[in-house]
Amino acid sequence: MDALELARKLQEEATCSICLDYFTDPVMTSCGHNFCRECIRLTWEKAKGRKGGRKRKGSFPCPECRELSPQRNLRPNRLLTKMAEMARQHPDFQSRDLCAVHQELLKLFCEDDQIPICVVCREAREHRPHRVVPIEEAVQEYKEKVKEQRRRIMVEFEKVGLLLLEEEQRLLQALKAEDEEVGARLRESSATLERQGHSLEMLLLQLEDRNEHSPLQMLQDMKELLNRKNSLSVQYPEVTPTVLRTVCRVPGQIEVLKSFQEDVVLDPTTAYPYLLLYESRQRRYLTTPLEGALHSKERFLAYPCAVGRETFSSGRHYWEVGMNLTGDALWALGVCRDNVSRRDRVPKCPENGFWVVQLCKGKKYMPSASAPTPVTLAEPPSHMGVFLDFEAGEVSFYNLKDGSHLHTYAQQQFSGPLQPFFCLGAPKSGQMVISTVTLWVKG
The missing domain is CATH 2.60.120.920 (SPRY domain)
Incomplete structure (x- = not known):
């Protein structure tokens, strides 16, 4: 007999057959059956009111075996009182392990209804066509499902992590390329302005140098300087937008x-x-x-x-x-x-x-x-x-x-x-x- 079966047997012994709960102040009849004192008193009180209920003065039928038992012969059962108290406190004796209908151990699991059932429920009409497995097997299958789901979650998050890493690298690369592109255009514009500034500075120096010559020499050199000035075209660099095109966008x-x-x-x-x-x-x-x-x-x-x-x-x-x-x-x-x-x-x-x-x-x-x-x-x-x-x-x-x-x-x-x-x-x-x-x- 396994531990659960032993617990069930002990629970049965500690349960009153009238109220179906653990004994409270249990007493024993002359025929040897036990009941809660209040349960047997109420049962016999009801028997008094029924016609022909009393067979002999001061005696009443036992609810279990129907043998007449004198009411005055009820004896307290202290051992059963201790057993009932132990059953209340022990987790293995809790009613959650028993079928509420048949008071049998819940040993089976109905996969169609997703509920634990007892062996009596298994033969009932509503569960007969269903797939029923031992509850230990159902627990093991559930653990396997949890383990598999945990693996899937880890794999999927790892997959998403890789995708996010790839997207991060793509955005950083795009930002780097944009930085290099804008930087190159700004450097090119700066170089163009520097070249044009140098040419204008040289022309200005030549004009200042001609200022030291005689008026006639200045007039003779003016045509050459004007031609050089006209050939020097000042080009303004294109506007380089500095607003970033690469946006920070994290998928999901x-x-x-x-x-x-x-x-x-x-x-x-x-x-x-x-x-x-x-x-x-x-x-x-x-x-x-x-x-x-x-x-x-x-x-x-x-x-x-x-x-x-x-x-x-x-x-x-x-x-x-x-x-x-x-x-x-x-x-x-x-x-x-x-x-x-x-x-x-x-x-x-x-x-x-x-x-x-x-x-x-x-x-x-x-x-x-x-x-x-x-x-x-x-x-x-x-x-x-x-x-x-x-x-x-x-x-x-x-x-x-x-x-x-x-x-x-x-x-x-x-x-x-x-x-x-x-x-x-x-x-x-x-x-x-x-x-x-x-x-x-x-x-």
């Missing part, structure tokens, strides 16, 4: 960021008085112009701005913004501290609690005046993503049209909670769409 990065996506909800109580918020699902305006009305300290009065209701002080968060803007729009997008100045016009830079990418006229997308290099794109983005990694102290911006990275602010840590920040510059500058809310400035 946006899909990874989407796992941190937040449903950002704008807070109408913070919106600039003439910044309109329209909820498309509810088909109603969340704000209306507040001409002459008193304004709360939470409302932006210096710019057409609003913030999200969410305040982030930990974790990673990502949200997307749709953009339908005119070419000369003025706008800003990113995060701000929850205590930034809302009544004063201040530069939107990290020193003032703003981490934003903004558009100025001329299609320049720049972080702030304090940033080392502005982010410049060829065309306004139609869809942007913002990723905040609070613990890392980073705010990153992405052009979702091609998945390219635009800019990342990085500092050791943020000094306080942050909120999503949205700003439109003026009427007729276009619209922003955050989740299901569209915002624009009333003209």
Whole structure:
């Protein structure tokens, strides 16, 4: 007999046949059967009420064998009390190892229903046509599946790692080639300007030398100098654009960021008085112009701005913004501290609690005046993503049209909670769409 079978037998011995639970204050009848004291009392009480239930005064039939047993002869079974307590505490005796219907050990696994069953269930009509295996075999098969899945995950991630490495090398090579190309063109332009400067300098020296001659000699040499001057054509070098064509784009990065996506909800109580918020699902305006009305300290009065209701002080968060803007729009997008100045016009830079990418006229997308290099794109983005990694102290911006990275602010840590920040510059500058809310400035 194995350990599980022994546990099952001991469990049966510690179980009352009336309540089907472990014995509580077990007593033994004169015929040798055991029951919970309360269970046998209730059973005999019910027998009193039935017609012909009492066969002899003070005696009742045993629920197991129906032999008459005097009620006064019930004897406590202390050994069974200890056994029942052990069964309650021992993990091998727990009912989870037994079939709830047949109280038999769950030795088999039905693969069709994906549940453990007992040998009695196996012969039942619902399981008879199913594929049933020993539970140990099912456990081993599951372990093999886990092992195989683990191998596949490692192989697939290794494959993706190689693809990313190849893409990294391709982008770095493209950037190197662009650097060499632009550098060569700039050096060629510099050499051309240097040659032309040298020729002009020589002509100037000759003119100064002729200045020392007599007037007649100067007139005789003038024709030659004019011919040389006319033959010297000053060529300006072609304009060499220094805007990088090679963009930072990591395959699959946006899909990874989407796992941190937040449903950002704008807070109408913070919106600039003439910044309109329209909820498309509810088909109603969340704000209306507040001409002459008193304004709360939470409302932006210096710019057409609003913030999200969410305040982030930990974790990673990502949200997307749709953009339908005119070419000369003025706008800003990113995060701000929850205590930034809302009544004063201040530069939107990290020193003032703003981490934003903004558009100025001329299609320049720049972080702030304090940033080392502005982010410049060829065309306004139609869809942007913002990723905040609070613990890392980073705010990153992405052009979702091609998945390219635009800019990342990085500092050791943020000094306080942050909120999503949205700003439109003026009427007729276009619209922003955050989740299901569209915002624009009333003209």
